[in-house]
Amino acid sequence: MNVPERIDLDSRAHTLTLHWPDAPAQCLSDAALRRECPCAACRRIRLTAGFVQAAEDVKVVDIHSMAYGVQLIFSDGHGQGIFPWQFLEELGTTLE
Ligand SMILES: [Zn+2]
Structure with a gap:
């Protein structure tokens, strides 16, 4: 399993760098x-509405490391999502 050596949270650019x-x-x-x-x-919302709405200026405010990924806490109060490493790795090829 690929695990990032470092994760940088840029609170000004609103990005996460792995x-x-x-x-x-x-x-x-x-x-x-x-x-x-x-x-x-969110999976349920995606199934019914097709997509999850997020404000463009939503930010990651906290990161909890897990053995298999990270739990990301967002500025809109949402924080249940645990993003496995492989999931994050694959996002890189599908997002902008
Ligand atoms: Zn969610």
């Missing part, structure tokens, strides 16, 4: 991460 051992740094916008939140509630 430094993988054997790949270029991956920069994800906080808003994109919020829209892709993999928690059960």
Whole structure:
């Protein structure tokens, strides 16, 4: 399993940068991460509405490290989503 060596949270740019051992740094916008939140509630919204709405200026305010990924706490109060490493790695190829 690929695990990032470092995660940088840029609260001004509203981005999260993952430094993988054997790949270029991956920069994800906080808003994109919020829209892709993999928690059960967001998954249900995606199934019924097709997408999860997130303000463009939503920010990641806290990161809790887990063995298999990170739990991201967003400025809109949402924080149930646990983003597994592989999920994050794959987001890099599908988002802007
Ligand atoms: Zn969620």
